[in-house]
Amino acid sequence: MQTPIRFVMGGQVQEVVVTDTTLTLLYWLRGSARRPGTKEGCAEGDCGACTVAIGTLAGDSVTYQAVNACIQFLPMLDGKELVTVEDLAASDADLHPVQHAMVTEHASQCGFCTPGFVMSLYTLYQTRDTAPARDEINTALAGNLCRCTGYKPIIAAAESMFSLPAPPLNRR
Ligand code: FES
Ligand code: FES
Incomplete structure (x- = not known):
């Protein structure tokens, strides 16, 4: 019998038997996992529309990296934590500060790119406690394309996300 890969998603350990080792994380998320928030x-x-955060245990803490799910093969998740846009908000009225900042700054128009930007900013948010400098924001968003907003409101959201209340400790 084939050994499943194991990873954490939504606070639970997931076990998935991978029969096609070239199945991408994006196809698995949008198909079997029923998490269509990550876009193709x-x-x-x-383009960055498929950005998710991958957590790796390093000592006592987890470090997060933004990755493109469309070029990540599912077996590469073994032993990691996966965070997708579905994990961020407790409810429509209880958004993560990154999402709240995107709304406040009107940083989404057609919305297709938005989950990817949110996850890149979420990864940046996890790396620090204070507002990032402009060059750090530019680096974090370098892999995300938007054809609607002109980027200015998205950068404004990145600059303001730490001025909003942090999520409770038992949430992301
Ligand atoms: S869909 Fe993955 S980078 Fe464009
Ligand atoms: S809001 Fe339309 S592509 Fe970014």
Whole structure:
């Protein structure tokens, strides 16, 4: 019998038997996992619409990295934590500060790119306690494309996300 891969998603350990080792994380998320918040744009690692956060245990803490789910094979998740846009808000009225800042700054128009931007900003949010400098924001968002907003309101959201109340400790 094939050994399943194991990873954490939604606060639970998931066990998945992978029969096709070239199945991408994006296809698995949007299909079997029923998590369609992660979008498919280019499907070749260029647009950032499919961005998710991957957590890796390092000592006593978890460090997060934004990755393109369309070019990540599912077996690469073994032993990691996966965070998708569905994990961030407790409810529509209880958004993560990153999402709240995106709303406040009117940083979404058609919305197709928005989950990817949210997850890149979420990963940046996890790396620090204070507002990031402009060059750090530019670096964090370098892999995300938006054809509607002109980027200015998204950068404003990144600059203001730490001025909003932090999520409770038992949430992300
Ligand atoms: S869908 Fe464009 S980078 Fe993944
Ligand atoms: S809001 Fe339309 S592509 Fe970004």
